[in-house]
Structure formats: structure tokens, C-alpha cells
Amino acid sequence: MSTGVVHVVAPEGIADPARPSGGNVYDRRLCDTLAARGWQVHLHESPGSWPTPAPADLHLLGAHLDDVPDGSAVLVDGLVGSAAADVLLRRVARLRLFVLVHLPLGVGSLPSRRSEATLLCRVAGVVTTSTWTRRWLLEHYSLAEARVHVAVPGADPAPLATGTPESDSLLCVGAVTPTKGQDLLLEALGGLGDLRWRCVCVGSLDVDPDFAGHVRSLADAPTLRGRVALSGARTGPALDAAYAAADVLVLPSRTETYGMVVTEALARGLPVVATRTGGTPESLGGTADGTLPGLLVPPGDPAALAAALRAWLVQPVVRERARTAARERRTTLPSWADTADRVAEVVAGG
Numbered sequence: 001m002s003t004g005v006v007h008v009v010a011p012e013g014i015a016d017p018a019r020p021s022g023g024n025v026y027d028r029r030l031c032d033t034l035a036a037r038g039w040q041v042h043l044h045e046s047p048g049s050w051p052t053p054a055p056a057d058l059h060l061l062g063a064h065l066d067d068v069p070d071g072s073a074v075l076v077d078g079l080v081g082s083a084a085a086d087v088l089l090r091r092v093a094r095l096r097l098f099v100l101v102h103l104p105l106g107v108g109s110l111p112s113r114r115s116e117a118t119l120l121c122r123v124a125g126v127v128t129t130s131t132w133t134r135r136w137l138l139e140h141y142s143l144a145e146a147r148v149h150v151a152v153p154g155a156d157p158a159p160l161a162t163g164t165p166e167s168d169s170l171l172c173v174g175a176v177t178p179t180k181g182q183d184l185l186l187e188a189l190g191g192l193g194d195l196r197w198r199c200v201c202v203g204s205l206d207v208d209p210d211f212a213g214h215v216r217s218l219a220d221a222p223t224l225r226g227r228v229a230l231s232g233a234r235t236g237p238a239l240d241a242a243y244a245a246a247d248v249l250v251l252p253s254r255t256e257t258y259g260m261v262v263t264e265a266l267a268r269g270l271p272v273v274a275t276r277t278g279g280t281p282e283s284l285g286g287t288a289d290g291t292l293p294g295l296l297v298p299p300g301d302p303a304a305l306a307a308a309l310r311a312w313l314v315q316p317v318v319r320e321r322a323r324t325a326a327r328e329r330r331t332t333l334p335s336w337a338d339t340a341d342r343v344a345e346v347v348a349g350g
Contacts, residue, residue, distance in 0.1 A: 002348040003038035007068050009061070009076040012045040021175065022260040023102045026129060026153050026339075027077055033154075033340035042068075051083035051105055062087045070094050073347045075127070078102055082112065085119035097123040098347060101133055103257045106140060117141040125346050127151050130258040130279035149346045152282070154336030155263040158240070160327075161270050163247040167319055170199040170309070171246035171270075173239075173261040174253070176212040176230065181252035181275070181299075183211075186218040186228060188252070188306035193223040195313050199250070202242050204233040243268050248312055248322075251275065254299050259283040266293060266329050271322035273308050275299040285329050293326035 008031055014024040035041045044064050048057030061084055068074060071094075078101040081088055088097055099120060106113030120126050120141055126148045128134040134148050163169060170189075174180035182201055189199060205212040212230075219228040234242055243249075249265035251274035258279040262272050266284075272294035274280050286292050295311065295318075297304040311318045 002344060004344075004348055005040040005042070005073065006034065006347050007042045007044060007072055007074045009044045009046055009064070009074060009080055011050045011077060011079055012047040014045065022153070022258070023077065023079060025260065026102065027100075029154065029336050030340055030343060033336045034344060037337065037340055037344070039344065046080050048080075050079045053083055058084050058087050062090070065091050065095065068095060071096065073124075074098065075100055075343070075347060078104070078116075082106075082116040082119060085115040088119055089122060092122050096347075098125045098127060099123050100127045100129075100343075101137065102129050104133065104136060104140075107136070107255070113140065117143075125149065127343055127346055129153060130282055132279035132282060133257050149342070151339050151342035151346070152334055153258060153260045153263065154339040155260075155267045155333040156336070158264075158267045159244070161244050161246055161268040163245070163270075166196065167247045168195075168197040168313060169245055169247045170197055170250050171242060171248070171265075172199065172201045172250045172252070173203060173242070173264070174251070175204040175207040175233075176201065176215055177208045178211055179254055179256075181254050182215045183218060184254075184300065184302050184305060185250060185252040186215065186221075186224060187302040188309060189228065190218075190221065190223050191303075191306045192310060192313070195310065197309075197313055198227050198229075200229045200231055200242060200246070202231050202234045202239065205230060243270065246270060247319075248273055248294070250305075250309070251280065252305055253277060253280070256280045263333050266326055267333055269323065269327045269330050271295075271312075271319070271326045273297070273305070273312060275301075275305070285332070287325045287328045291321065291325040293329045294322050 010027040014027045031041045031043050046061050073096045075098045078099050081099045082105040106116045128150050131150055134150050176182050249270050249272045256278045262283040265272050276296040277299040295308040297308050
């Protein structure tokens with residue numbers, strides 16, 4: 001692969017273990033892998049309440065960009081860049097700007113679409129983390145297809161999960177927020193009181209404290225009490241242990257641009273029950289003959305999720321088919337080196 005110099009602008013705290021978001025993990029692993037592969041990587045962590053920055057946050061971002069030499073390649077995380085479109089546009093002629101789009105801000109806001117679209121049309125190139133995100137941008141913004149690229153997240157090799165003899169250990173990984181849909185999961189589990197199971201929800205309880213409080217109250221319902229654990233955020237060995245003890249990952253997201261936890265699970269041979277939303281089918285993938293390493297259900301449908309989980313819990317043939325497919329899919333997952341090489345190709349050629 002080619003090498004060079006790149007300045008990466010990311011939200012402050014991408015290495016903070018209390019904020020283990022998919023975007024933060026992606027940015028950190030990308031920087032580390034590019035550096036390991038010979039690139040000079042200058043990471044600029046931009047303080048601020050992204051994606052809703054204060055005027056002082058925008059001023060400081062502009063000052064940081066003004067310190068970057070003319071003509072430099074600058075890769076800006078979209079959480080910062082799309083929220084600071086005017087700041088970047090004032091420097092688009094002086095720097096070779098690229099925007100890394102994890103989730104388009106315009107997905108949830110029409111005003112955000114206008115400024116984001118203007119920015120993405122003017123920068124040297126756009127990198128997305130899934131084919132779904134690329135397709136969304138091309139459908140909603142007037143972007144040239146050749147300027148919008150995909151670099152999906154990598155997955156680290158991991159030991160096979162040991163799980164349990166009963167196959168009844170469910171794991172959900174993600175910050176406890178409406179987007180991740182833990183409320184839908186608990187509603188689905190409420191209909192499975194006649195079956196044996198336990199569920200651990202790993203993820204920050206501080207991103208949306210009100211919603212987390214609501215999920216806590218749901219978990220305290222008589223049908224769920226003592227069977228659902230909200231563990232808070234886990235990283236490193238503690239997260240590895242959670243995966244190792246699980247039999248299946250459950251991802252009940254209302255929307256998902258890719259689903260890094262899906263590939264984290266598959267790297268351990270864990271099947272996945274997930275909602276068919278955004279880039280989740282892409283991360284789940286399949287075997288050579290098209291068998292899914294798990295089950296997909298419509299988003300926002302607790303009854304469908306409950307039916308899928310019931311099938312997992314009571315039908316050995318469903319479990320065996322999904323486990324076999326997950327172990328095959330495990331061998332085809334992209335690496336972080338693949339991710340870095342793709343980004344490097346875009347930045348070097350843009």
C-alpha cells in the first residue's frame with residue numbers, strides 16, 4: 001500500500017474507555033493501523049459537544065485546521081465535519097479535505113441535510129463505513145459516485161465463544177439509547193417468560209440517562225426481574241468475557257449504519273439475531289451458499305424479535321444452522337488492515 005501523511009480530526013475522547021462507541025473505535029483503530037503501516041498520522045481530537053457544537057467549539061476547530069500546512073490531506077470524522085460544514089468549507093481550497101461518514105447527520109434532520117450535502121459535494125472525497133451509507137448519500141445528495149468510497153470496519157481475530165450447554169445466554173452490546181432499542185428487546189423478552197434464558201445488556205448507561213432509567217424500570221418487571229442484567233460499558237478483557245459467555249448476540253437497533261458488534265460476535269463464532277435495518281445485513285453477511293449466521297427481523301417489531309428468539313431457544317436445528325454459518329462467516333471477515341488500506345488508497349489518490 002502507499003504511504004504518506006494524513007491529519008485526522010476526530011471528536012475528543014476517542015480513546016476514552018467510558019465512551020466505547022463504534023465511531024470512536026473505528027477512528028482509533030484506523031489511526032493506529034495506518035501508523036503501523038507506515039503512514040505519518042497526526043490525530044487532532046476536537047473538543048466539543050458534537051454534533052451540536054458551541055461557537056467556541058467551532059472556533060477552536062478552525063484554529064486547529066489553520067495550523068495544518070497548506071495542501072495537507074485531512075480526514076475529518078463526519079460527527080465533527082458535518083456539524084461544522086461552514087468551518088470546513090472556508091478551508092476547502094487550502095487543504096485536501098476528506099470526510100469520514102459513519103452516520104449522515106441528514107438521516108435525522110432536514111436542515112442538517114443542506115449543510116452536509118454542500119460540504120460533501122465540495123471536499124476531495126468521502127469515505128463511508130458501509131455500502132448502505134454510501135447508497136444513502138448517493139440517493140439523497142448530488143454526489144459523484146466516483147468520489148464516495150466504502151471502508152467497512154475491520155474485525156479482530158478472537159477465540160471461539162464457549163457459551164453454555166443450554167444455549168440460553170443472550171448478549172446485547174451497545175449504549176443504552178433509543179437507537180439501539182433495548183426497550184424493544186425487553187418487550188420481546190417479556191413474552192418469553194415460559195422459557196429458560198438470561199440476558200446481559202452491555203453498554204453505557206450515561207449517554208441517555210432518562211432512557212436508561214426507562215430500560216431499568218422495564219427490566220424490573222415481574223416477568224424479567226433477575227433475568228436481565230444491565231452491566232454498563234465494558235471494554236477489553238471484560239467485554240471479551242461477555243462475548244465468551246454468550247450463546248447468541250441480539251441487536252434490536254431501530255437503525256444501524258453497519259453494526260460493528262455484529263462482526264465482533266461473528267469473529268467469535270457467535271450467531272446474531274438482529275433487525276434488518278441499514279447496514280446490518282451487510283455486517284451479518286452469509287456463507288457461500290447464502291445461509292445467514294443468525295436471524296434478521298424487521299426493526300421496531302418486538303413480536304417478530306420474540307418469535308426469532310423463541311426459535312433460537314426451542315429449535316436445535318435453528319441454532320446448529322446459525323452456529324455453522326457463523327463459524328464459516330468468521331473466516332471471511334475483513335481486517336483492520338483491509339480498512340486502513342482502503343482509506344489510504346482514497347486519501348493518497350484524492
